[in-house]
Amino acid sequence: MNKPQLTPPPVRQTGRWTSITTSPNFVYVLIAPLFLILLAYVIYPFFQTFLQSVKLDGALSLKNYAKFFSLEHTSNLEALWTSVYISVLSVLTCGIVGVAMAFLLERYEFPGRKLLSVLVLVPMALPPLIGVLSFEFLYGSSGIIPRGLQHLLHLEKPPFTLKGIWGVLVVHTFTMYTYFYMTASSAIKGLDPSLEEAAANLGAGRLTIWRRVILPMLTPAIVAASLLVFMISMASYTAPLIFGIERTMTMQIYLSRTNGDLDMAATQSTLLSIVSILFLILMRWYQSARNYQNMSKGVSVHRTEVKSKAGQYVSMVLSFLGVLILMLPILVIVLLAFSEDGKWTTQVLPPSYTLDHFKDLFTDSKTWRPIANSFKMSIAATIGNLIFGVAAAYAIVRMNFKGKTLLDILIMLPWALPGTVVAVNLITAFSEPNVFSFGQVLIGSFWILPLAYFVRHLPLIFRSTSSTLMQTDRSVEEAARNLGASWWYTFRRVVFPMALSGILAGTLLALVEGIGEFVASILLYTNRTTPVSVEIFQRMYAFEFGTACAYGVLQIVMIILVLYVSRKLTGGNAGSAI
Amino acid sequence: MIEVTLDRVSKQFGGAKGVENVDIRIKPGEFFTFLGPSGCGKTTTLRMIAGFYYPSDGRILFGDRDVTNMPPNKRNTGMVFQNYALFPHMTVFENIAFGLQVRKKSKAEIRDKVTRAQKLVHLDGYGDRRIDQLSGGQQQRVALARALVIEPNILLLDEPLSNLDAKLREETRQEIKRLQLELGITTIYVTHDQSEAMSMSDRIMVMKDGVVQQIGTPHDIYNRPVNQFVASFIGESNLWEGTVEQAGGDEIRVRLTPDLVLTGLAVNASPECRLAAGQKVTLSVRPEAIHEAGAAEQGGENAITAKVVLSEFTGVSMNYIAQTGPLAVKAMFVGQGHRMRERDETIRFIVPRESIYFVG
């Protein structure tokens, strides 16, 4: 053993860097670039779009808005109305399905519960475009199920087909009920059973307990999920596109843009953004106003067992149906990925199968190119997201500075903006060279899609990192400083490794989201940088279902892998990133 | 005010044992306490009385009425939960009013009763507060008011003080006792804290591993513990093992070490204890019963000469741990004009013969 040192060790030389990092204004050195990036790629494009919508021939004018709300050509108003009512109905259907599922799976024990509670999150593994396409293949006018029933029952025509608004609604329900399911099931898990007991002890019966205790306790979760689903439904683009509903806000923006009416596209975008931002604010406000989860700790929810024979059979059959409905979309994509292109016409199932599509994916340079493109562009975007997200999360969780709330809101803003709007904003901002694009025209270049992905997925790494940072004790960091580590050394050796699981989970998620991105891509892609999702769309319209679905299978496999890995990494807390 | 009877009640959880064969009769207006270490089945027993568990065996009666399988909302018991279980989405007023609303009382009556209940627990003016705006002690009192306002037949309290800090615990303890005396309500109180149980209860039931050890007044339990577990769980005690040398008469002589024999009285023996010559026996002696040997008593009956291992001054008392041969002696001197001994000094104790209790 060494003798204890009696003289203090020499204090390390304070260099210029150290004096910067120890200055109270250091925090502004860190956050200034963050604000600059947000200004350049979120606020400025948004503002440009707004300017375009209120400028006509160089002068300020509200003509575009007058046109939008004009009662002569009501297509815009109709679109607004359709978007709103599809969204309201989506909230209702998703709410009923999601909350019911949460209660069944959290409160009852029945045969098949375990399997169902794993598969209930399957819709999250479907990339947006592929998810909608699978419904078209399964239940659409030439879908497998309607045709199958027609054959089985010897009918003249299919007994039902999924189309129009109903199609959109069913797809929305399937893909978005998970938001209700997740918030409701965690609220139910957090429900302290002793509250119900207290109510029973005071004389309340089952019904009163439901009405006065359980439902009010779930209200915050349900309201939060409703706002979220409404927002996402308003932004929904793929489902109306595939089911041919042109009169929705997102479709109108797309049509205005492809018809070259950029003024109108800007106007529509601005209005849709206002709605989305209002909802974002409403959601934020509501979350802070009401929160009564988990006043007590370490409680276990008691599951009621379905005991009667009849009940068991019924629940078995229903679970089986549930599993089937949840799995069919993925199964049909996998099946079609093996079908030969162009051979499936009027049969119930594709008649002939081949492995070629999967071989081609990786060997044929023509089919490989979109995959390579998507990977390149998504990696570029994700590197940006990674640096930005980690820095922003650290600043917000660990530092004190003026404008913290503003930073937080600005980061969440792109998440509230529909992909279509993000695309339109970027188009208006970067069709001409300016300082933020370093004097380049970005539209039509390689960089526009990575930029769009960067903006759309800005919150992902930020959220997952900040939630892990919040769970780590800041005194560990202080201990490192106390032992003589510089700020940067502490960050590298202590903060970063501690938050690594969250950072990785968010990064992987941003990467696959980028690879699957469709909504902004379809408005911004160039022929040299076609991404996978746009390629799928084009193959679909060339009736090359097999190739399209092979791409889809690739995307699904990647998403499932990422979900699995991030669950491992964060011990099931990755939900915070989504 | 109502009598509560547990008639040979047992509860198993699947294969696991909860409680076994609890057989008690709680008198109207009595303050009855379940006492025991954590996991001994206190909560389980209380929850059977409230109706949250149904016994696997035995009957529960309120007065003459068999309530064994009655649902909890029909029992009219007022329960204070360990974590309070206040409804976080309601105000203080709404929480207290809940039970009355369930009972379909008129608005005026509810307002009246809730206001009175708030006064009772010193929370007047807090009606509009949200639950998360209250301190732990205030939440505790809301829970108490909510349980009392329905005028329950029985008040059930499950470790109501365990989430409070020491000072508040003392105050709240006295408050609960005061309310119980004022209202004269039959009260069943669960705690693992023996001093809480001793100071509040009319009678105490001591439990261990789901089995009842002793039922009695605090005085009984302290002075006449039926076994070693009760003797050591309630208060401090010297537990010495020895062999009976001479029994039969009023006096019992027990050899503890080759050169130490103590004499006790045969009447001070637990019913579980058999006193016959040659029998192994355990003696329980409370530290405060031991005193310093005066000049006249040196070498007399029940005198112990020991070496101080640890001495501490608490203000109220002098506490010693001393060693004589293999035997450790805990002694506590209160208010005796007494010179404090340091470590390794010799001290002479007298163990009065009436203070020796044979626990078997």
Ligand SMILES: Nc1ncnc2c1ncn2[C@@H]1O[C@H](COP(=O)(O)OP(=O)(O)O)[C@@H](O)[C@H]1O
């Ligand atoms: N719902 C339950 N399921 C299984 N075992 C239980 C349940 N409730 C209590 N027990 C068991 O019964 C025993 C007594 O528990 P409890 O009455 O809670 O003890 P305490 O005296 O600390 O209140 C413990 O061993 C506990 O594990």
Ligand SMILES: [Mg+2]
């Ligand atoms: Mg307990």
